[in-house]
Amino acid sequence: MSLVIIKQLLPHTRSLCVKFRQPAVCNIYSYSTKVTPASGSNNVLDNITDWETLSKKKKISKAMKAYLERAQEHDEFMKRQQFEYKIGKRHLANMMGEDPETFTQKDVDRAIEYLFPSGIYDPAARPLMKPPEEIFPARKAAEFDEAGRPHHFLFYTGKPNFFKLMYDAAENIKNLQSFEDKVIRKKASPDPNGDLNLNTSVWLTKDQLEQVLVENITDLEYDNFKAVMERLASLPYAYRFKEFIEKFRKPLSSQRFALEIPKPGYDSEGRAFITTYECLRKKARGDVTVKSPGTGKITINGKDLTYFDDVQSREQVIFPLIFTGMLDRVDVECHIEGGGPSGQSGAIRWGIAWSLRSFVDSAMLQQMQVAGLLTRDHRRRERKKPGQPGARKKPTWKRR
Amino acid sequence: MLSRNWRHLCRRYSQAVNFRTTENSPAQHNDKQEGLFYTINPDLCKQLFAHGGFPRSFMKQTKTFTETAIMVRQPALDLLACIKASDMSQPVIRYVLYGEKGTGKSITLAHLLHYAHEEGFLIVHVPWVSEWLRRVPRHKEMSNSQTHEGFVDLPLDAAAWLIHFKSQNQTLLKSGELKTSKQYVWSKRETTEAGSPLAALVEHGISRVKYACDVVDALIDEIKILSNAKQCKTFVAIDGFNSFFYPLTRLNTPTKRKVKPEEVTLTTSFMKITTNDWNNGAVVVTADQLAFPDDHQESYLPRYLLYKKGFEHLDPFVPIEVGRYSDKEFISCVNYYRDRLWLRGPPEIEAELKFTSASNPYRFMEQCAPL
Structure with a gap:
């Protein structure tokens, strides 16, 4: 099980490694193939020594040479890892008594969780087995040809991808402005159904943008990025570059709820009800049933609010209930155990809010999301530390 | 300042909602006045409740509101109807008020006391039994009883109660129609002759504190005799009655022995008056969780609070539950508090307060305080 990698142990080597992916391979091959047809097509000049080509072929810059070596090394390493991963997966499938051919990554995760149960708090620190492509960071492809000449026209800026993005954005702005002029000159009205909905998504954060660009950027550069993109998005015909803009936006998480909201069931009295199980907060566990229509009756473990x-x-x-204005329109029934009053009430609060999703409209859902009603509170009691009276509390300072 | 007062005044009288009744006589109260507040005359209030009778928080509130307003509620109306309908020549009926903490048992009792006073009952009212048995101030006067072997006297408490009794029954005692039936010999020189007025007996207890407990005992006997003879009708009201049945009091004899409630002379006296071997009267007692220490407050039901002993002592009795506010009562109370500027803010808070206080009158009052 050498492939079961504890992620912690892996040093983060992204800064050391150069990105290596398919484009890199393509680049190299395209260069090697570029030469042969050139020589093949000139069969008239077959017998003539092509000094130019020869000299070009030999003239591989030192940087390229070093890069090629590194790339090859990495390639081999990845191949080995992939092989080991495949073998490991088959072993795992056999261990779990399943068919190795149809054993998917999902099954692998499940098997690892079963075989290596871990109580480590941070899920990132738990044992895992993933395809090597996911674990080893991607490397940047070679940015120059064999002669040491960069491919990218912005190579010498040091951050070609970032400045290319800025350049594109600026160019799009210019295009849009000229387009607008044209429309005005033609006295046409803007397309009504072409609109850009920016409410449901946000710009990528700095970290996310860095991942997309495979480059580190400074805060100032990120601010510039946001400024230019905002400007582009604010133009009246921005929908023409919707694709470009969408590339750098991330949908808000509230969108997720819209998809998952369960349909309420109906009880014998014909009332719609939703039961939310696993309402947690601190040490309290319970379930909440919300019934609509109701009269505002709240039952907690068989008692009313005086519980x-x-x-x-x-x-x-x-x-x-107050927030959604449904205080006297639904009935609530809860069973809760464990923990103290604040934990139990917090768990019930979450359960009610989670159940109410089925009974409110999307605007209210959005508001509930913003108010933090749909967010779980995962905080737990912090352990007491030896040598001090509490979790954080230090002994009283005394001179002597 | 003037404009603000003007504004308040305008707002106060623009509210058309009716939360007050002008019917200030409890004898006339009926279902029409349910949920409405009526005001007790301050002089009468002083006479009836100067020495206790209202819970302390309610006293504070009356001071704030500069009036003593009591809500006419269903349990009190029920009880009034029962008392009016009962046959006075039959043995007394015992009523037990019970309910959760802060639902208004004591206020209901005060309402009934007002009724009893108006109807000319002789009032035997114990404001709070735990005051005698469970509250131990620094100078608690205790002595072994001279007349009853193995019993404990609480002379100061007894004297204080006699003062309370005297002030509550001023008019009846002044008239001098109530006479003692037999001679009481307190000591060589001090005797109360047969046929002397009841007021003299009470006065003796107040001036000679040493004999206060014995006087109380004699007074109770006399009251029973007088009631049986139809010379007066008697209304007995005891708040926190269950305190008499809690296994231990917090009193210690000088020899550091724990005192049981049945060893206190006052207990025996008030036990006598809550039996049903006399007639021409009514007995209303409350069973209150607050009369017990915190770890014995699991239930508010009479069977739990009175223990088996108390339950059998009172049996048969009429249990009357004092519940939380109904919707109607709650709205009326909200309007009253708004009128008194005890509650302010937008109308939305009312629904919220109703839930957070769970319509419990005391909790509602407390929660409105900072609003």
Whole structure:
């Protein structure tokens, strides 16, 4: 099981490695093939020594040579890893008693979780087995040809991809402006159904943009990126470059809820109900059933709101109902155990909010999302540390 | 400043919602007044409740509101109807008010006391039994009883109660129609002759604190005799009655022995008046969780609070539950608080308050305080 890699142990080698992917391979091959047809087509000049080609062939720059060596090394390494991964997967399939041919990555993850149960808090630190392409960071392809001449016209800026993006954006802005002029001159009206909806997505963050560009950028550069993209998006005909803009935007997570909202079931009285299981907060676990239409009856473990003695917990429970204005339109029934009052009330709050998704419109859903009602609170009690009286509390300072 | 007052005034009288009744006589209250507030005359209030009778938080509130307004609620109306309908020549009926903490048992009792006062009952009212048995201030006066072997006297408490009794029954005692039936000999020189007015007996207890407990005992006997003889009708109201049945009091004898409630002379006296071997009267007691220490407050039901002993002592009785506010009562209360500027803010908070306080009158009052 050498392939079961503890991610922690792997040093992050992205900065050391140059990106290596298919484009790199293509580049190299295209260069090697470029030469042969050139010599093949000139069969008239077969007997003539092509000094130019010869000298070109020999003139491989030192940088290219070093790169090729590194690329080959990496290539071999990846091949080895891939082979090991495949073997490992087959072993795993046999261990789990399943067919190795139809054993997918999903099965692998499940098997690893089963065979190496881990209580480590951070999921990133748990044992995993992934295809090597996912684990080893991608490397940048060779940016220059065999003669050491860069492919990219912005190579000497040091960040060709980033400046290419800026350049494209600026050019698009210019195009749009000239297009607008043209439209005005023709006295045409803008296309009504061509619009750009930017409400459901946000610009890529700096880290995400860096990953897309495979380049490190500074904060100032990121700000410039945002400024220029905002400007482009604000133009009236920006929808013409929708594709370009969408490339650098990420959909808001609330979109996710729209897809997953369950349809309510109907009980014997014909009332719609939704049950949310696994409502968690701190140590409290429970389930919440919301029934609509109702009269605002809240039942917690068979008691009403007086189950909680303090006002804060009661407020917590009714907050989603007040927020959505459904305080007297639904009935709530909860079973909750474990933890204390604040944990239990927090769990119920989340359960109610989660169940209410089926009974509110999308605008309210958006608001609930912004208000943080649909977010789980994963915080737990922090352990006490030895040598000090609490989790963070230090002993009273005393001179002596 | 003037404009603000003007604004408040305008707002106060622009509210058309009716939350007050002008019917200030409890005898006339009926279902029409349910959920409405009526005001008790301050002089009468002083006479009836000067020495206790309202919970402390309610007293504070009356001071803030500069009036004593009580809501006419269903349990009180039920009880009034029962008392009016009952046959006075039959043995007394015992009523037990019970309910969760802060639902208004004591206020209901106060309402009934007002009724009893208006109807000319002789009032035997114990504001809070735990005051005697469970509250131990620094100077708690205790002594072994001279007349009853193995019993404990609480002379100061007894004297204080006699003062309370005197002030509550001023008019009846002043008239002097109530006379003692037999002679009481307190010491060689001090005796109360047979046929002397009841007021003299009470006065003796107040001036000679040493004999206060014995006076209370004698007074209770006399009241029972007088009631049986139809000389007066008696209304007995005891708040926190279940405190008499809790296994231990917080009192210690000088020899550091824990005192049981049945070893206190006051307990025996008030046990006597809550039996049903007399007539021409009514007995209303409350069973309250607050009369017990925190770890014995699991249920508010009479069977739990009175223990088997108390339950059998009172049996048969009429249990009357004092519940939380109904919707109607809650709205009325909201309007009253808004009128008193105890509650302000947008109308949306009312629904929220209703849920957070769970319509519990006391919790509602507390939660409105900072608003």
